[in-house]
Amino acid sequence: MTAAEMQASPQGKAPAQAGALVISIDAMGGDLGPAATVGGIAKAAHANAELRFIVHGPREQLEPLIAQHGLGDRVDLRHAERVVTMEDKPAQVMRSGKDTSMWSAIESVRAHEADVAVSCGNTGALMAVSMIRLRKIPGVNRPAIASFWPSRGPAGWNVMLDMGADVKADAEDLLTYALMGTSYARNALGLETPRVGLLNVGTEEHKGRAELKEAHELIRNAEAAGGLKFVGFVEGNELAGDRADVIVTDGFTGNVALKTGEGTAKFVSALMKEALTSSLLAKLGALLAMGALKKLQAKVDPRRANGGVFLGLNGTVVKSHGSADATSFAAAIDLAARLAKSGFGAKLAARVASALPSGQDGATGADPAPENSESSQ
Amino acid sequence: MTAAEMQASPQGKAPAQAGALVISIDAMGGDLGPAATVGGIAKAAHANAELRFIVHGPREQLEPLIAQHGLGDRVDLRHAERVVTMEDKPAQVMRSGKDTSMWSAIESVRAHEADVAVSCGNTGALMAVSMIRLRKIPGVNRPAIASFWPSRGPAGWNVMLDMGADVKADAEDLLTYALMGTSYARNALGLETPRVGLLNVGTEEHKGRAELKEAHELIRNAEAAGGLKFVGFVEGNELAGDRADVIVTDGFTGNVALKTGEGTAKFVSALMKEALTSSLLAKLGALLAMGALKKLQAKVDPRRANGGVFLGLNGTVVKSHGSADATSFAAAIDLAARLAKSGFGAKLAARVASALPSGQDGATGADPAPENSESSQ
Numbered sequence: 001m002t003a004a005e006m007q008a009s010p011q012g013k014a015p016a017q018a019g020a021l022v023i024s025i026d027a028m029g030g031d032l033g034p035a036a037t038v039g040g041i042a043k044a045a046h047a048n049a050e051l052r053f054i055v056h057g058p059r060e061q062l063e064p065l066i067a068q069h070g071l072g073d074r075v076d077l078r079h080a081e082r083v084v085t086m087e088d089k090p091a092q093v094m095r096s097g098k099d100t101s102m103w104s105a106i107e108s109v110r111a112h113e114a115d116v117a118v119s120c121g122n123t124g125a126l127m128a129v130s131m132i133r134l135r136k137i138p139g140v141n142r143p144a145i146a147s148f149w150p151s152r153g154p155a156g157w158n159v160m161l162d163m164g165a166d167v168k169a170d171a172e173d174l175l176t177y178a179l180m181g182t183s184y185a186r187n188a189l190g191l192e193t194p195r196v197g198l199l200n201v202g203t204e205e206h207k208g209r210a211e212l213k214e215a216h217e218l219i220r221n222a223e224a225a226g227g228l229k230f231v232g233f234v235e236g237n238e239l240a241g242d243r244a245d246v247i248v249t250d251g252f253t254g255n256v257a258l259k260t261g262e263g264t265a266k267f268v269s270a271l272m273k274e275a276l277t278s279s280l281l282a283k284l285g286a287l288l289a290m291g292a293l294k295k296l297q298a299k300v301d302p303r304r305a306n307g308g309v310f311l312g313l314n315g316t317v318v319k320s321h322g323s324a325d326a327t328s329f330a331a332a333i334d335l336a337a338r339l340a341k342s343g344f345g346a347k348l349a350a351r352v353a354s355a356l357p358s359g360q361d362g363a364t365g366a367d368p369a370p371e372n373s374e375s376s377q
Numbered sequence: 378m379t380a381a382e383m384q385a386s387p388q389g390k391a392p393a394q395a396g397a398l399v400i401s402i403d404a405m406g407g408d409l410g411p412a413a414t415v416g417g418i419a420k421a422a423h424a425n426a427e428l429r430f431i432v433h434g435p436r437e438q439l440e441p442l443i444a445q446h447g448l449g450d451r452v453d454l455r456h457a458e459r460v461v462t463m464e465d466k467p468a469q470v471m472r473s474g475k476d477t478s479m480w481s482a483i484e485s486v487r488a489h490e491a492d493v494a495v496s497c498g499n500t501g502a503l504m505a506v507s508m509i510r511l512r513k514i515p516g517v518n519r520p521a522i523a524s525f526w527p528s529r530g531p532a533g534w535n536v537m538l539d540m541g542a543d544v545k546a547d548a549e550d551l552l553t554y555a556l557m558g559t560s561y562a563r564n565a566l567g568l569e570t571p572r573v574g575l576l577n578v579g580t581e582e583h584k585g586r587a588e589l590k591e592a593h594e595l596i597r598n599a600e601a602a603g604g605l606k607f608v609g610f611v612e613g614n615e616l617a618g619d620r621a622d623v624i625v626t627d628g629f630t631g632n633v634a635l636k637t638g639e640g641t642a643k644f645v646s647a648l649m650k651e652a653l654t655s656s657l658l659a660k661l662g663a664l665l666a667m668g669a670l671k672k673l674q675a676k677v678d679p680r681r682a683n684g685g686v687f688l689g690l691n692g693t694v695v696k697s698h699g700s701a702d703a704t705s706f707a708a709a710i711d712l713a714a715r716l717a718k719s720g721f722g723a724k725l726a727a728r729v730a731s732a733l734p735s736g737q738d739g740a741t742g743a744d745p746a747p748e749n750s751e752s753s754q
Contacts, residue, residue: 089583150644164578167586201541201632206466209544209629236636240644252586253633255578256626259613260634264641267527267617272649275673276666285666289652292659296652 020052021340023333024114026105027057028083029121031323034061037120040329042069044337047330051337054114056080056104080104084121086322090128102126106133109315115340118307118332120320127165127310134313137349139356142166142173143312144251145319146184147258152242155189160239160247163308164255171214174198174248178219179355180311181246182228183348188309188338189245193227197234197244199253207233219248225355307332309339312352316345397429398717400710401491403482404434405460406498408700411438414497417706419446421714424707428714431491433457433481457481461498463699467505479503483510486692492717495684495709497697504542504687511690514726516733519543519550520689521628522696523561524635529619532566537616537624540685541632548591551575551625555596556732557688558623559605560725565686565715566622570604574611574621576630584610596625602732684709686716689729693722 027037034057041053052074055062059079066075080101084093097103102121108114110133119126127143136143144162151158161181162169169177178196185194198215200208205216212233219230231244236257239247249257276286286293306328310317316339320332339345404414411434418430429451432439436456443452457478461470474480479498485491487510496503504520513520521539528535538558539546546554555573562571575592577585582593589610596607608621613634616624626634653663663670683705687694693716697709716722 152644167578199633201544201629236633236638237640237643239637240640249633252578253630256576256613256630257633257637260616260637261613261641263614263617264638265645266614267529268642268645271673275669278669278672282666282669285662285664285669287662288665289659289662292652292655292662295655296648 021048021050021337022052022054022114023336023340024054024105024108024117025056025333026102026117026119026121026126027055027062028080028101029085029119029322030320030329031120032325034065036325037329038062038065038069038071039326040324040333041075042071043326043330044333045071045074047334048337050341051333052076054078054105054108056101056108057083058101078104078108084125086122088122088125090122090124093122093125094128094132097125097129103129103133106130106315106317109317110134115345116316116318116336118318118320118329118336120322120324120329120332122322123164123308123319126317126319130310130313130315130317134315134317136312137314137352139352140176140180140312142169142176143310144173144177144180145254145308146181146311147308149239149247149258149261151240153245154242155185155191155245157189158239158241158245158247159185159189159194160249160254160258161311162249162251162254163258164251165310167250167252169211169250171211171218174211174215174250175218175222176312176352176356177248178215178228178230178246179222179226179352180348181248182226183344183351184309184311185246186227187342187344187347188335191245193229194245195229195231195243196226196246196248197231197238199247199249199257200233200235203233203235205233215248222355226351227355307335309335311348314345314349316340398425398427398714399429399431399491400713400717401431401482401485401494402433402710403479403494403496403498403503404432404439405457405478406462406496406699407697407706408463408497409702411442413702414706415439415442415446415448416703417701417710418452419448420703420707421710422448422451424711425714427718428710429453431455431482431485433478433485434460435478455481455485461502463499465499465502467499467501470499470502471505471509474502474506480506480510483507483692483694486694487511492722493693493695493713495695495697495706495713497699497701497706497709499699500541500685500696503694503696507687507690507692507694511692511694513689514691514729516729517553517557517689519546519553520687521550521554521557522631522685523558523688524685525565526616526624526635526638528617530622531619532562532568532622534566535616535618535622535624536562536566536571537626537631537635538688539626539628539631540635541628542687544627544629546588546627548588548595551588551592551627552595552599553689553729553733554625555592555605555607555623556599556603556729557725558625559603560721560728561686561688562623563604564719564721564724565712568622570606571622572606572608572620573603573623573625574608574615576624576626576634577610577612580610580612582610592625599732603728604732684712686712688725691722691726693717 027034054076056078082100084102105117109117145165146161147163148157182194308319318336404411431453433455459477461479482494486494522542523538524540525534559571685696695713
């Protein structure tokens with residue numbers, strides 16, 4: 001298969017040939033520079049022969065790296081002069097970021113050259129550029145960022161959203177998040193009827209903020225059309241639990257929870273490491289248990305779950321962690337490839353259109369992909 | 378000393394004698410019943426001869442337990458017929474809860490019979506009863522619940538508030554939380570000039586919700602009068618970190634963060650346990666490292682940090698975890714005793730009065746405890 005593909009792309013270009021999954025890559029803006037992103041492309045390309053890449057960034061930096069990894073026949077390099085830094089303000093990038101690798105990467109999705117874009121750059125800028133270039137799908141007021149969270153659930157991961165696309169969300173936004181999160185869990189985790197929980201400070205129906213009580217009502221009424229099972233309010237301890245597969249909250253709370261969870265896991269692991277090196281006996285014990293501890297480390301390795309996905313736009317964008325190394329960036333590409341292969345974008349749009357109250361009159365103009373094609377994923 | 382005290386209380390009553398620290402205890406409403414709370418009293422009484430207790434609950438249940446622990450000379454038992462359950466709604470307890478052990482326990486603080494009250498009952502009801510019986514101190518619009526969080530900080534714990542007294546907080550509430558949290562960290566953790574951070578989704582000044590930007594300004598301006606050092610915005614990963622000793626947020630976010638952190642720590646610990654029993658070699662290793670792991674477990678044992686404190690009322694109330702066992706409840710009593718001994722309530726009121734903008738005209742009527750008496754703790 002690789003040979004046939006090589007033949008089909010004699011100039012080292014990624015063709016939009018039938019069956020190829022084309023991923024648009026912003027190679028710049030990560031903490032570790034293009035060595036990490038191109039390294040990630042090499043890993044992903046090696047693991048999945050179906051993949052083609054359109055890679056965006058300064059030619060003089062990227063060309064040697066692409067050659068070094070022997071990726072010439074899998075990659076279409078697009079020169080982009082400038083790089084969006086972590087300090088750049090979103091509004092500024094929106095105004096004058098046309099010549100950046102980030103903008104260029106999103107542009108390939110807008111032009112339907114690529115199915116999905118992947119970037120490890122500045123989240124705020126990436127969301128801003130994605131919003132103005134890809135536009136929101138009908139029925140979505142606030143797009144969201146969805147992330148995986150290691151859990152006791154059947155897939156080993158829960159989906160949580162919004163992780164910080166917007167600091168606010170009203171009841172209708174929360175309903176949209178529930179629908180989009182369901183579609184995402186179905187396509188990315190293979191769960192037929194995901195269980196959805198609404199994050200709150202208690203599980204009783206009278207608890208919490210007004211918009212949460214309203215959203216509780218809206219999501220319950222959307223169970224059938226959304227293809228989800230609503231389990232009601234859940235608390236912070238259920239993020240890693242087995243009560244819900246999809247946890248819905250506003251972007252402020254989601255972002256704080258994500259970072260609190262990451263911080264806690266890191267803190268506990270560091271204490272554990274200190275304990276296991278605190279005495280000779282402990283060191284010996286740690287040595288014997290090394291194999292099991294390594295397996296555990298791999299299981300909860302945040303690099304394996306790398307990739308927040310922007311939901312609610314005409315096109316899918318995967319945001320990799322800014323500090324992603326090659327392994328981690330390859331995981332984000334793998335996620336992007338799975339979503340591209342399942343035709344996720346069109347399915348999500350159809351699901352939102354069919355389940356939102358405003359979609360019932362057929363006036364939303366969403367992609368008419370049949371619903372059962374989604375549940376078959 | 379115990380003999381002298383026994384002489385001073387021949388009828389088994391806790392006297393309001395000079396130098397005695399009197400703690401009012403709601404013995405009911407916890408998941409493990411009065412055996413756990415009276416067991417906790419026994420531990421605390423044994424560790425600290427200064428303590429006297431006023432214990433509230435059904436006489437027929439408590440009398441045998443108090444006798445069994447030989448606490449007759451340290452305890453004044455107050456019969457209260459009814460118990461507030463975890464299912465009772467706060468509004469309902471406020472209307473018709475006068476004959477409950479919870480109400481009675483707060484009443485002892487209001488009547489100045491006890492310095493602090495401790496309860497492991499229903500948080501919402503406890504806050505509601507505390508609010509109507511003790512009333513807010515001048516300058517405080519929303520009281521808050523402050524908790525400890527295991528951390529890399531100098532005291533080994535950070536203080537976080539609000540943990541769920543109110544689901545909302547505006548900029549002035551957040552300033553009040555900063556002042557109250559500072560006073561709490563100084564008196565409970567012995568930090569002279571606590572560092573205060575405001576929880577947000579980024580550390581840049583332009584980030585987050587409008588009330589956070591406003592609170593940023595207010596807290597910065599209150600640095601000198603509040604006796605605090607403001608470190609600006611912090612993110613969720615800093616809850617266990619060493620950048621801030623006091624982390625300020627609204628009660629919704631605080632509650633979600635607390636439960637997310639607890640859930641994550643539990644999840645990681647459970648995975649660790651699974652890993653260390655997954656093979657014969659791992660089990661052997663765990664056996665050798667047992668001493669070090671036990672020490673670690675003790676260090677992060679949530680029972681050691683048991684006790685959320687209600688701040689901003691005329692009187693101090695310590696909320697123990699509902700599932701507290703005797704060890705855990707004793708830790709909550711120990712915290713209450715430390716606060717009582719430092720004269721915390723009056724100091725907090727004075728600090729709020731002197732640092733809030735409205736306090737500058739001296740019209741708040743707060744307790745005139747001199748400020749330097751607070752910093753001497």
